[in-house]
Amino acid sequence: MSLEHILKVENLVMHFGGIKALNDVTFNIKRGSVSALIGPNGAGKTTVFNCLTGFYKATGGDITLSAQNKETSVIKVLGEPFQATDFLSPFAFFRRLKYKMFGGSHLVNRAGLSRTFQNIRLFKEMSVVENLLVAQHMRANRSMLAGVLNTKSYQKSEEEALDRVFYWLGVVDLVDSANRLAGELSYGQQRRLEIARAMCTNPEIICLDEPAAGLNPSETEALTKMIRVLRDEHNTTVLLIEHDMGMVMDISDYIVVLDHGEVIAKGGPEDIRSNPKVIAAYLGAEEGEEVTL
Amino acid sequence: MDIVLQQLVNGLTLGSVYGLIAIGYTMVYGIIGMINFAHGDVYMVSAYITAIAIALLTFFGIESFPIIIIGTLFLTVAVTGAYGWVIERIAYRPLRNSSRLSVLISAIGMSLILQNYVQLSQGANQQGVPTLLSGALRFNVGDGFVQITYMKIFIIVASLIGMGVLTYIIQKTKLGRMCRATQQDRKMASILGINTDRIISIVFVIGATMAALAGVLITLDYGAFDFYVGFIIGIKAFTAAVLGGIGSLPGAMLGGLVLGLSEALFAGLISSDYKDVFSFSLLVLILIIRPSGLLGKPEVEKV
């Protein structure tokens, strides 16, 4: 259990067939920081995200999430193939079998990491409130009997869920749209709703995949403020992929730059801004040429 | 020993026919990503058309075997191809942008329509065709013997030719290239000027013609059929397509052979009452152990 780093990525490798999408990616994310993952198109940023959040099973390497007072190996909870040694120890065998049968990306979320998607994935034909209620599924009173009989404890749990829903709707400024269908919202509203939905799962770290894409400057500014609120008021670590350099430089404490599936630089915004490798990767310029970001 | 050999021969013929029908499933799945539930019934229609063609040709006094067989093949393939086109036009094209569930239900509806339509027009009774090609090769094996009818040889040869022609079309012609392009990326293909709606229609027609070939061959061999035959053989051919790796053309052929052989062996050695149960269980088993099939590529989820 590392107190300093909430997320440790070590030697992450990801192959699709013969294509090496990620090659030996290593970085750590500090607890309580806002960090950004940047890089040119096709650098492998979203692939890193999908590995972190358990949607892709990494080919190699380790991802360790230190949240909720325990360490979770993201790769292990996805279910690994059986090893020869498993057949000697029934305990190891059953644990692996358990993850093989019941494991998956949902366990990553339950371990305290939530995410949004590059192309928004809302429940379009459900109302805004329902979108946020679904996100609280793991916290709700899921007993079938209590729900059918509408017991006191069930009602209390539903009331609390609704309280949280309207709190988060307030944060993302969507209270007026509470009873609209998620699919009817404007693009910017949908982006905000997705962040609120991710936060409703009560994560310790939230991964935002291009949250500012398609937003106008004032919306981007509001988003920047919101991300600060997440960090400062909710102690949530934020990791984001973003192309808007102004925003990245503005809010990030730490930046990891990817190119061709490899980490070419990491550090604070100032270091990155002046790093010749980064400039070269972005602008295709020769190293040493005078270019500023 | 002779039973095993005999069942291998039977399985080979059965398997090549499964392979032909599986091609229809696998190509349609490859191009629009869904199961054409009406495909088994297309096969059923082709069985009826085979009998009708034979009846018509004999009515016009044609008796030479090659002419009957070629005429029947031609008529059946043409008419069944038209069925493939019409099915796509009615049950699939209007739903191009609908949810998967809608398309599946529409396909089930089409399957019911075909079955009941044939039943209403042709009656619910079993129909048959006369034996056109009789005789067999016999080999003595130990105490028993193995018998290969000429019809079975004809089935294997005709299936191989059918698959060969199809492979040629898909791999070497411009049409095949357009089909493969549409399969890989429909949007991009249409940007490059391919009429993807037409390509999808053509894929349905190709699938239907392969089912028609299978229909002619099986009908000539078994002789009897009814309006319900498409159901079971449809599920089996689908199993074959999954076994080989859905979306993969050689996979469908291979899957058909593997399924045909294993089913024939099961029927010969264990129980013929439960051979359908065996095939369905095999389907579930493949889906658990190796959903991408023998030759298919594992699906990478788009997140």
Next chain:
Amino acid sequence: MSATAGINYKKSVIDALVAGFMALIVFGPIVGVVLDGYSFNAEFGKVAWMVAVVVIGRFAISCFFQTEKGIAMAFRHANNDEGVAVRLPDHKSKLLWVVPLVIAIGLLVPFIASKYVLTVIILGLIYVLLGLGLNIVVGLAGLLDLGFVGFYAIGAYGLALGYENLGLGFWSMLPIAALIAAMAGAILGFPVLRMHGDYLAIVTLGFGEIIRLILTNWTSLTHGPNGISAPLPTFFGLEFKRRSRDGETFHEFFNIPYDSAYKYMFIYLVLFAVVWAVLFIKHRLVKMPIGRAWEALREDEIACRSLGLNHVLVKLSAFMIGASTAGLAGVFFATYQGFVNPSSFTFFESALILAIVVLGGMGSTLGVVIAAFCLTVLPELLREFAEYRVLMFGILMVVMMIWKPRGIVRVTRTGFAARKGVVK
């Protein structure tokens, strides 16, 4: 796209001719040449009729979609705007008074209706139960289950076999059959539900067929195609027979003359109560976390996983609840018929249940109840069209999916009043 351009008749004529040509090829052999042994009877008149209908129909449709109204309709369809609506937070249904009325009428039915009408209504209610079960699976969770009849068969044979082999009666088998059906659903669903939805459709299709094959072939247990008799329910131990071997019968106890309608009345009343119970449970389920999770999974599985929902288990719960409802319906079917055989559990039965859900609307309870009665009671009344039944179901499914994929009844969602949010 203004309608003032008028109708391009040339285009319509070409459309109609192409459709007519295809109709000729398609209908020609199958309709026109009716096999009769190895020869045939020509029925070209029928083909001419059908082709004429297609040509005229295609022409009319082609013209219609060039008129102002047609263009508007096509536009509406393309934009799919008649979808779901969210109710106001303080919405009170104006139809709530109907519920006690329906219950009152429902309770009176057995004492007014003739025996025949009562049997038809019982059948209708059994299909309501099946429709509700499948509606949870297909309508809410978005899983296409084509082997629903398999679970129905498990329920029906459960009662018959439980009675024959273990001496269990209607009342003990009712919950047991529901449990067995749910277990069968779990065993079938667990491996398949983690995969693409289409695979589930074909695997369940195969499952329904396997159940039927086993029932037909395992003659030592099920007596094969000959079928097996099923017991009647008992009224606190009293039997509804003319004479009882052990114990009293219903009419002896109450000292009334024997009437075979009593058993149907009793089955009806029990079934009526069970249907209301299922309706109530479903009504609650859609508002509960599990119901919301089903619908969310139908909308976007990947998003659900990113929110910590175990997609396999959530789907499995819908699948199992649907299966257990079918098991209940099967028990009622067996006791109502007094006899079960494999021919009651063909794929057509699954198709009928699916047609009920499709017509009634995915996820709409009221729609399913109405559709179940329409599709089971109407064919009873229109016997002469019985052979067109399946054809009608097929056409219904295709047309509904193209025209109104959500069903006839509009789906509404609960609204929530705004409040001050708190986070703990």
